[in-house]
Amino acid sequence: xxxxxxxxxxxxxxxxVKKGLGDASEIESVRLSMDEILTTVDKLEKxxxxxxxxxxxxxxxxxxxxxxxxxxxKDREKHLTTIKKQQQDASRRxxxxxxxxxxxxxxxxxxxxxxTQHKWAWPFLEPVDxxxxxxxxxxxxxxxPMDFGTIKNKMEATDGTGYKNVREIYADVRLVFKNAMKxxxxxxxxxxxxxxxxxxxxxxxxxxxxxxxxxxRRRIEEEAEAQLDLRLAQEAAYANMARELNNEIFEVxxxxxxxxxxxxxxxxxxTTEEKKILMKALTQLSTxxxxxxxxxxxxxxxxxxxxxxEVDLDIDAQSEYTLWRLKVFVKHALxxxxxxxxxxxxxxxxxxxxxxxxxxxxxxxxTNIKRTKKLSSL
Numbered sequence: 431x432x433x434x435x436x437x438x439x440x441x442x443x444x445x446x447v448k449k450g451l452g453d454a455s456e457i458e459s460v461r462l463s464m465d466e467i468l469t470t471v472d473k474l475e476k477x478x479x480x481x482x483x484x485x486x487x488x489x490x491x492x493x494x495x496x497x498x499x500x501x502x503x504k505d506r507e508k509h510l511t512t513i514k515k516q517q518q519d520a521s522r523r524x525x526x527x528x529x530x531x532x533x534x535x536x537x538x539x540x541x542x543x544x545x546t547q548h549k550w551a552w553p554f555l556e557p558v559d560x561x562x563x564x565x566x567x568x569x570x571x572x573x574x575p576m577d578f579g580t581i582k583n584k585m586e587a588t589d590g591t592g593y594k595n596v597r598e599i600y601a602d603v604r605l606v607f608k609n610a611m612k613x614x615x616x617x618x619x620x621x622x623x624x625x626x627x628x629x630x631x632x633x634x635x636x637x638x639x640x641x642x643x644x645x646x647r648r649r650i651e652e653e654a655e656a657q658l659d660l661r662l663a664q665e666a667a668y669a670n671m672a673r674e675l676n677n678e679i680f681e682v683x684x685x686x687x688x689x690x691x692x693x694x695x696x697x698x699x700x701t702t703e704e705k706k707i708l709m710k711a712l713t714q715l716s717t718x719x720x721x722x723x724x725x726x727x728x729x730x731x732x733x734x735x736x737x738x739x740e741v742d743l744d745i746d747a748q749s750e751y752t753l754w755r756l757k758v759f760v761k762h763a764l765x766x767x768x769x770x771x772x773x774x775x776x777x778x779x780x781x782x783x784x785x786x787x788x789x790x791x792x793x794x795x796x797t798n799i800k801r802t803k804k805l806s807s808l
Contacts, residue, residue: 461758463689470682478675484668516660523652530645534596534638539585541634542603546578548630550623554578554606571613576605596642603631690751700753705745708753711760712743719763726755 545551557577560568569575581602584592593599610624700708712723724741728734730752735741745753 460689460692463685467682467685467689470678474675474678474682477671481668481672481675484664516656516663519659520656523656527645527649527652530648531595534642534645535585535593535599537638537641538596538599541631541638542578542581542599544634545603545627545631548627550627551578553620553623554610554627565613568613572609574605574609576602576609578603578606581606596638600635604628607631699750700757704757705753708757708760709743709745711764712756714767715760715763716767719759719767723756723759723763726759727752 546555554577556579558565558568558575581599584602585599586592607624607628611621611628614621614624616622712720715723721737724734724737724743727743727748730749731747748756
């Protein structure tokens with residue numbers, strides 16, 4: 431059961447209650463200041479969430495830097511400069527690596543040329559003429575046909591379909607000979623020719639292999655170094671963001687403290703009539719807004735049980751700060767409430783409102799909780 435406020439509202443409508451609450455320019459000024467603080471807090475929370483995700487390992491290091499929420503312009507500019515430098519370094523490393531790989535492929539081409547110029551290489555220079563030779567079962571035995579003509583075309587390709595590294599070419603050259611040895615019997619001349627050329631090719635490949643292995647190892651090390659540099663740069667950026675957030679949160683705390691002190695100083699003593707109007711206004715709130723209002727009371731009164739099923743609120747026992755907070759909250763809540771009741775069906779809404787108020791009055795009237803003497807005297 432939701433909390434109900436022990437009070438006896440009369441039949442005043444929402445508009446009358448709003449007029450009773452009145453306007454306060456100082457309160458409105460406080461509201462605006464509070465809105466600015468809340469906007470700042472919302473931004474801080476988003477940035478703090480990003481920092482937490484990064485340190486929890488859920489942040490993708492490849493995320494576009496332009497989408498990050500680094501707070502100040504100078505921080506964003508510094509981070510973007512770092513990212514740009516890393517991208518330039520990566521491009522230079524990639525270009526240098528590509529140049530070294532081209533040199534290895536050039537040396538491999540020399541080996542390939544020596545093999546293809548051998549007197550026994552002629553059966554492997556072009557694709558197998560499966561149909562012309564009547565090799566009806568060839569594709570059942572050979573899963574991936576390969577020949578030196580195809581390899582040469584792929585090595586010279588400039589449309590992005592060529593080989594990316596030497597090992598890819600090496601694998602296809604071996605495939606040429608392995609296919610021939612697989613399809614033809616060991617005593618077949620083609621099998622013998624393929625086996626002999628494969629052995630010669632492997633001997634020459636072993637001479638180039640140390641250079642290939644060195645390049646591969648270098649590529650791995652450079653990639654690991656690039657990833658580490660990126661990670662360190664991000665850690666530095668997020669550490670700086672965390673420091674900035676800490677300073678900004680401290681500033682928000684100071685602003686909130688100053689605002690609260692200002693509000694307390696400006697809060698004049700609420701008159702008995704104003705308290706009476708405020709109490710009536712509280713009874714006009716929706717169940718949800720009433721719960722929020724009681725939470726405001728509980729903030730300044732630790733012993734006050736805002737979540738109880740029935741609440742006995744001593745309005746005179748509340749501090750001026752709490753009373754004025756309630757007044758501002760209630761005025762805003764009733765304004766929203768009125769808008770939700772408005773529209774083309776205003777007559778029906780008026781009837782519904784009256785019925786709801788009557789039901790609320792009946793419910794409150796049935797409670798056996800005795801109000802305090804101070805509340806009864808209002």
